[in-house]
Amino acid sequence: MRVGELSRRTGVPVPTIKYYVREGLLPAGELSSPNQAHYDEAHVRRLRLIRALLEVGGLKVAAIAEVLGAMDDPGRPLHKVLGAAADRLGTEGAADDDAEAEAAGDVVQRLIARRGWHSHEADPAAKDLARALAALSRVGHGAFFELLEEYADAAEVVARADLAYVDRQGPVEELVESVVIGTVLGEAVFSALRRLAHVDASARVFGGVEEERVEPEGSAAGEGSAEREA
Amino acid sequence: MRVGELSRRTGVPVPTIKYYVREGLLPAGELSSPNQAHYDEAHVRRLRLIRALLEVGGLKVAAIAEVLGAMDDPGRPLHKVLGAAADRLGTEGAADDDAEAEAAGDVVQRLIARRGWHSHEADPAAKDLARALAALSRVGHGAFFELLEEYADAAEVVARADLAYVDRQGPVEELVESVVIGTVLGEAVFSALRRLAHVDASARVFGGVEEERVEPEGSAAGEGSAEREA
DNA sequence: CATCATAGATAGTTGCGCTATCGGATAGCG
């Protein structure tokens, strides 16, 4: 098929397809003449994958290029491809370097050791975790750390489910793709599920019970900023 | 304190602080004269919260303004504030309207019913979930749906832990803040944990051998994107 | 053969999160 049909079938505008080709997300079509290229089902699949990673996964175009690059790289140890892909799925930005960051890093290392996880210090996921924990500390919610074990339990449940899913995929290429998709879209799925469960749990605990405690009329003290002395 | 000190204490540049004030993320300082404003600890706290939501949570400035607006809104039923805040924590963009989207919506509604969750159809989280599932279908991974129950189990575990945490916070304002922080930063925490567990499980199943991945290499300068594959 | 689509190249647009600069006011010190 030609680019117009590819566009119609995926809903992606032609100029955008060209842009993705330029950025290395999508292989160029096969040229039959200097201005005629043909695309196939692989392009359709790839394009849908790109849009999914972009729109649902929230990945940046450059990150997608890297992930797909690792995916496509032939003749490479499987676990390396998986690792390379996984390493590109995290957050951007450098970690800051204050007391909170250091303490958070310690907590993460202890957690990893305690769980017996196969991970090293440089793992981007570990860095992301430390960053998040440091941010929690900085906003005065260091107590959140107490939930870490429960979070980790749940994370293991999900990770095991993911692996079981991936494990029953067929050939290697699909397997790698499954990991990428599972990691990125699975995160979106879990995030939404968590918020759903949150709303429900919140409704059970607070809804209607605390409702009456708000005073009517503008007797609210300070305005604008939430300031009160604890 | 004046804006210079606020800047020093939070690491946020003065022009950026002004920008946040303009955007409604941060209340203006109290004017003592036409060109002199004073800031207090509440501003420091708020600023740290903003940076956390921005950098770790990945929220957009406009979304943060909405969330904080709901947080600050006085004299409003607690569960409504919580709901309003939670509703703004999701993804942007409208859902598409194809066969996959419809099927995914069905699956979500059945899941919600089966779980007995208190959720309405318009819940943004439900929409996000449907979007993610539809995307999975489109890339040929509809089989991922089979993991939904396990995912939901894990989500309930996390949600319960969150609620238990929130429940032991004191006054209402802090409680709302806890929900926001727990939801946003908790997501970052879980995401990183999941990837950590993933790497570990993956190594067990596929790696056989644990090899080096991204090498630390170099000093603590900002790392960002390591581009080489040893 | 007339029209349409296409490849490839380059330039422009939009949105976002800042950042720089300017024209006045003070603050605070000697």
Add this chain to the structure above:
DNA sequence: CGCTATCCGATAGCGCAACTATCTATGATG
């Protein structure tokens, strides 16, 4: 009182990311 550092508020500009539009030469197609 003078002096400098700082501040406020407003406006304009910057840099990046993800497209989008336009142009030319060429080939496809009925």
